Amino acid sequence: MELRIGYTHSLYKILGLCCFLIIALLLIYSLNTSSIANNELYPPTTRVSLVSKKTEPQKYYVKTSKCHIPFVDPFNDEAMKLYKPRTLITCSNEPDLISTKYNKVIKRHVLHIDDEVAQKLFNYTDTEYNCFYREIKYGNHADTYDNLKAKKYFTSGYVVPVHVEGIIVECQTAEDPIVVLQKDAFTFIQHRPLPKDPVKPRTARKPSVIMYGIDSLSRINLRRTMPKVFNFLQGPGWYEMQGYNKVADNSFPNILAILSGYSPSTAKKNVCDTDDEGCLDKMPMIWKYFKNASYLTGYAEDESKFNHFSFQKPGFSKKPVDYYFRPLLMALETEMDEYRLPEYNLMRYCLGRRIANRYIYDYAQQFTQRFVHDRPIWGMFWSTHFSHDDPFLPSSMQEKILGDLLDMHEDRAFEEMIMIFFADHGTRFGKLTDLKEGYLEERLPMMFIYLPPWFRETYPSYVRALELNQHRLSSNFDLHNTLKHIIEIGGTPDGQSLPKSFDCPTCQSLFYPLPEGRTCSEAGIEEHWCTCEPYRTITGLSWTTPIAQSVIDRMNEYFVRKNLTSLCFNLTLDYIHKTELKTGLNIDWHQKMKEMETAVYRTKFKVKQNSADFQATVVYHNSTKYAQVDVEKISRTTSYKNDSTCIDDKLAKPYCICYDNLIKDQYFRIELVLN
Structure with missing residues (x-):
């Protein structure tokens, strides 16, 4: 009997233990499931992989009553036949002999020399060496430097003087023959103490704004070449403006629209000619408004020749921002x-021991780290060199760009700032433009806006508007108004509203809902750049040839008006790539064909001179065979850098094939045809 009781007691113990284990496992599973649901177990870079996917594939970026922008699969078969990921090319395989670190306690930059690296460079001999720097001295003109100051020798642990903003450093043997161990360059954002202003009335919290720009990168190509970056941009607080449509052909007018609210032509009529010396100093640039609202301002680009304000422009005569690179x-x-990369020698790839864009984005990182937690800042940091000439080269920079974003996340900068991660336009030249979706590749730059947690909590209506506007048509002018709105949120000095974009009176801040039935004209987007309405391909030489030929006639007439006929070849049609008819939304295409006297066409053709390709959107009169087109709105879809060296007129350059630049065998072929 006692044995039976003992056995039963043991059985109860075992059953109790099993129940306890089952309950414990269920609790652990429940906690894990909850944590996973809240993304608590995953770092920021992987959180977005947990977001539920739509069951149906996306068909449109925008689908409203007046605008259908079709979604493009970046990995479709046609594109993937062209796509070849690029490998990152490093500029030096040597470890850094000299490095710099910012000391947060003393708020100064400190130079360090690594003796072990020096020993390796000297093959472990006892050779003595010295290190010195030469300070970069700013010139009298805002866009220049005068020279380098005298050598300043230093040892490891040297604290960089607070007035120094850039240095060239060099280490070399102490005795003849002099051997340079390593040469490098550093730029510094130096700490600037808060101004001791008299007490002012308390205003709303001012959000900082950092604009991180990459030239010629469409939303399609971002997904294709930098999927890890795109993945990061899907995280909480990020909003993709999928209806963002460029308003002009190349960088300058698109960037000018964002930063000033003007196009070059209206600026010429109402402010000044941006080609004239001193005009850019007069333009109402956005940084002036930020500066007036007590923001610190910064601006940097990575190519001096192709800088937005210096490429065939006079640049600035006065320092435009507080930190100007x-x-x-x-x-x-x-x-x-x-x-320079051999196959793409237009842009510098390496400057010294570093990739050119690293200087720019390091400058952005320093600017943000130094000030974002103490005061409101605005800065725009732009790289051209790794995306302009090769649409697939961004794939080699993916880890670098992602690293920048993760560093800012680690520094908690995203807790304070609005970030605008954007481009000016997509790929304008090359094979991607020949794809079925090439028209969209060119006209739909990427645009992502991040709002910090405190901003989302304080202004829920702005968040709801931005969420809604992700799938509505928007433009550069809307972004300009949004930047002005951000300034107004923190309070303008006089309490007044700021002027909105001049070129688009119907444009608005993206923090207010955009109209559902918005058209391109209402967003300040001209017909040639508009992606809202469908086109249908048409065939038949008897129909398509007169359209292309009439466009070429307008181009040749343009040379006459500009007095360029003695320099630029008269263009002749080679063949037509494609002709499309604008059908419009919700229209019976067959009925339209019967009724139309005039129609809008998109024609892409090649001329005999240097095999140049063009794409034009025209109003064509079927009875008169006349194409109505603004020549300066015609897209050149092949590079023209070697075709128009005989003229300086930047508006005419895409269309001019100089007599001196005509390819020789092309010349004989053209002569035979003409004779």
């Missing part, structure tokens, strides 16, 4: 060795 860049390009 261009004079430092001019020194780096002059004093440091450079390397």
Whole structure:
């Protein structure tokens, strides 16, 4: 009997233990499931992989009553036949002999020399060496530097003087023959104490704004070449403006629209000619408004020749922002060795021992780290060199760009700032433009806006509007108004509203709902750049040839008006790539064909001169065979850098094939045809 009782007691113990284990496992599973649902177990870079996917594939970026922008699969078969991921090319395989670190306690930059690296460079001999730097001295003109100051020798642990903003450093043997161990360059955002202003009335919290720009990168190509970056941009607080449509052909007018609210032509009539010396200083640039609202301001680009405000432009005569990188860049390009990729030699790839864009984005990182937790800042940091010439080269920079974003996340900068991660336009030249979706690749730049948690909590109506506007048509002018709105949120000095974009009176801040039935004209987007309405391909030489030929006639007439006929070849049609008819939304196409006297066409053709390709959107009169087109709105879809060296007129350059630049065998072929 006692044995039976003992056995039963043991059985109860076992059953009790099993129940306890089952309950414990269920609790652990429940906690894990809850944590996973809240993304608590995953770092920021992987959180978005947990977001539920739509069951049906996306068909449109925008689908409203007046605008259908079709979604493009970046990995479709046609595109993937062209796509070849690029490998990152490093500029130096040597470890850094000299490095710099910011000391947060003393708020100063400190130079360090690594003796072990020096020993390796000297093959472990007892050779003595010295290190020195030369300070980059700013010039009298805002866009230049004068020279380098005298050598300043230093040892490891040297604290950089607070007035120094850029240096060229060099370590070399102490005795003849002098051997240079390593040469490098550093730029510094120095700490600036808060101003001791008298007590002012308390205003709303001012959000900082950092604009991180990449030239020629469409939303389609971002997904294709930098999927990890795209993945990061799907995280909480990020909003993709999928209806964002460029308003002009190349960088300058698109960027000018964002930063000033003007196009070059209206600026010429109402403010000044942006080609004239001093005009850019007069333009109502957005940084002036930020500066007036007590923001610190910064601006940097990575190519001096192709800078937005210096490429065939006069640049600035006065320093436009508090932290202006261009004079430092001019020194780096002059004093440091450079390397260009053999197949894409237009842009510098390496400046000294570093990839060119690293200087720019490091400058952005320093600017943000130094000030974002203490005061409101605005800065725009732009790279051209790794995306302009090769649409697939961004794939090699993916880890670098992602690293920048993760560093800002680690520094908690995203807790304070609005970030605008954007481009000016998509790919304008090359094979991607020949794809079925090439028209969209060119006209739909990427645009992502991040709102920090406190901003989302304080302004829920703005968040709801931005969420809604992700799938509505928007433009550069809307972004300009949004930047002005951000300033107004923190309070303008006089309490007044700021002027909105001049060129688009119907444009608005993206923090207010955009109209559902918005058209391109209401967003300040001209017909040629508009992606809202469908086109249908038409065939038949008897129909398509007169359209292309009439466009070429307008181009040749343009040369006459501009007095360029003695320099630019008269263009002749080679063949037509494609002709499309604008059908419009919710229209019976067959009925329209019967009724139309005039119609809008999109024609892409090649001329005999240097095999140049063009794409034009025209109003064509079927009875008169006349194409009505603004020549300066015609897209050149092949590079023209070697075709128009005989003229300086930047508006005419895409269309001019200079007599001196005509390819020789082309010349004989054209002569035979003409004779």
